[in-house]
Amino acid sequence: MSLKIIAPLALVAAGATAHLVQRELHQRQQNEVATVRNQLDWITLLSTHPDLAKLWCPKDVEVEDFVASLNANAQLCMLLLRYKLGVIRGNELRFTAESIMRNKHVQRYWELFSPVRRGEAEAAGDRKYSRFMGALEDAYDLVATAPKATREPAVA
Numbered sequence: 005m006s007l008k009i010i011a012p013l014a015l016v017a018a019g020a021t022a023h024l025v026q027r028e029l030h031q032r033q034q035n036e037v038a039t040v041r042n043q044l045d046w047i048t049l050l051s052t053h054p055d056l057a058k059l060w061c062p063k064d065v066e067v068e069d070f071v072a073s074l075n076a077n078a079q080l081c082m083l084l085l086r087y088k089l090g091v092i093r094g095n096e097l098r099f100t101a102e103s104i105m106r107n108k109h110v111q112r113y114w115e116l117f118s119p120v121r122r123g124e125a126e127a128a129g130d131r132k133y134s135r136f137m138g139a140l141e142d143a144y145d146l147v148a149t150a151p152k153a154t155r156e157p158a159v160a
Contacts, residue, residue: 033089040085047074047081065116076113079104080121080140087136097136101143114144 050057051074054067061070083100086092092100104110118141125137 036085036088040081043081044078047078050074062116069112072109073113073116076107076110077117079107079110080113084133084136088132097139098142101139102146105140105143105147111144111147114140118144 050060051071054071057071057074058067061067065073083092083097083104087097105114121140122137125133
């Protein structure tokens with residue numbers, strides 16, 4: 005075969021490969037969005053129906069605290085999605101994690117459920133999820149050791 009035939013074929017193959025890789029990435033992103041949407045729908049259902057929340061509430065936690073924790077979970081789910089989609093990363097992730105973690109309900113959620121989130125990250129074997137968890141752990145450690153006056157942002 006001559007170079008005149010091989011070169012165009014190689015270009016077509018490279019283009020097709022790039023298209024397949026892009027399509028696979030897009031499918032993974034769509035799956036992430038659908039998964040988070042399902043999680044947020046579940047959180048909304050439990051948050052708006054305390055009788056259902058009571059069925060899922062840990063024994064040593066009041067239903068009202070559990071519902072507040074669910075709302076904190078929703079915030080963290082949305083942050084994780086933004087991170088996984090590449091909308092937020094690096095210093096912006098750390099800044100946002102710290103800002104969210106300043107909320108007392110998010111801190112309480114983290115105290116109650118961070119072992120579950122860590123287990124999910126380990127089971128997933130996902131480096132990106134592990135880095136996200138590291139950012140949350142660092143934010144919690146920073147906020148938990150901060151003076152009380154700087155923990156909760158002022159409400160305007």
